[in-house]
Amino acid sequence: MQYDFFRGIRLPSDFLTVSKISAFASALSFLPDADSFVIGCDNRSRSLAIRDSLTESLLRLGKRVVDVGVLTTPALSVCTCKLGADYGVMVTGGSSSPRYNGFKIFESNGCSLDLSNVSVLNDFLKKPPSLSNRFGFYYREDGVSVYCRHIEEKADFSFNGKEVFLDVANGAGLPIAERLFTRFDGDIRFLTFGLGENVNRRCGAAHPHFLQKQKCALAFAIDGDGDRGCAACENRLFSEEEMLFYLAEFFRFPSAVCGFPLSSSEKFLSVPSGEAEKTAFIKSSPFAVERGGKYLFSAFGHTFDGILFALSVTQADCSLPLRDFNQS
Helix, strand or coil, rough: CCCCCEEEEEEEHCCCCHHHHHHHHHHHCCCCCEEEEEEECCCCHHHHEEEEEEHHHHHHHCCCCEEEECCCHHHHHHHHCCCCCCCEEECCCCCCCCCEEEEEECCCCCCEEHHHHHHHHHHHHHHCCCCCCCCCCEEEEEEEEHHHHHHHHHHHCCCCCEEEEECCCCCCCHHHHHHHHHHHHCEEEEEEECCCCCCCCCCCCCCHHHHCCCCCCCEEEEEECCEEEEEEEEEEEHHHHHHHHHHHHHCCHHHHHHEECCCCCEEEEEEECCCHEEEEHHHCCCCECCCCCCCEEEECCCCCHHHHHHHHHHHHHHCCCCHCCCCC
C-alpha cells in the first residue's frame, strides 16, 4: 500500500482489510503534529465500515477524531480547516467504480498532503504498525452543514429561480447540492438511481452523455466524491478551456492557472506537469483549471470542487448567458 500525491490510496474495497487500515492509521500517527484528525467518507457500500475501522485505530493511538459524516471530498477539505484539525482524511474511491475505495489526506489548511509528508507517510507504511493501549477523544460534527455555511458566508449568489439539472454520479454530493441551490433560489433537478451502490457507474462527470439529453438551459455532472465537474448548455458540452475563459471573464479573475497547454493567452498561465511545480502554481492562483473537469476557486477552498463549479457557472449564466459565450 502506497500513497500517491494525486490519487491518494485507491484499491479494490476487499483489499482494505482491518489490518491494512490499522497500518494506515499507524503511519498517519507519525506525520508531523498529528494529534487531531477530521474523518469523513463518501456513500459507497463499504465506506462507513472503513471509516469506523480507521477511527477506532486512531483512537487507540490516542488521537482526537472528529467524525463529519458522509460528504464530498471538497467539503472534507473545508471541514479540516474550519474545525482546526491537524489533518483530514477522506474515505473515498474518487472517480473510480463502486468496487474501489481508499483515502485522501488534507493538511490543516485544507490543501492536499504536502509532498514531504507524502514521503513520511510512505516510509512508515512500509514498517510494522505502532501499537498503543491509549484511547483518544471522539466527537461528531455535521460536515455538510460546516461546508454549506462556509459557502453561504462567502458567496452572494442569486439564481432567480434558474432551472438547473445536476447528475451527482449517485455520490455524496446530493445533500450539499440540494441545500445550496435551494438557498440561492435555484430550481434544481437531479439524476439519481441507486445512491452509493451505483456511484460513478455510467453517470457523473466521467460519463456526461446524460447532460446532452436534458432540455433545461444548464446541466451539470460531478463525480462521486464531488471534486470534478462538467457543464452543458442546450445539449452542448463545454470543454475545460472554454470554462476557463468563461468564468475568468465573468468573475474578472486577474489571472488563472491552467494545468494543460492553451492555444494562446497572456492572461492564463499553463503550468509544468511536475507535481511540486503544479501544486505551487495552483495554490497561488485565484482560479485554476485542470483536465478531467477540475476547477479550483481559492476564495472558497484549496481543492477542486465540482459543486462549487456548478454554482459559479449558474451564477455567471444569469448575466453572461453561456449559450451566447464566444471564447474568441
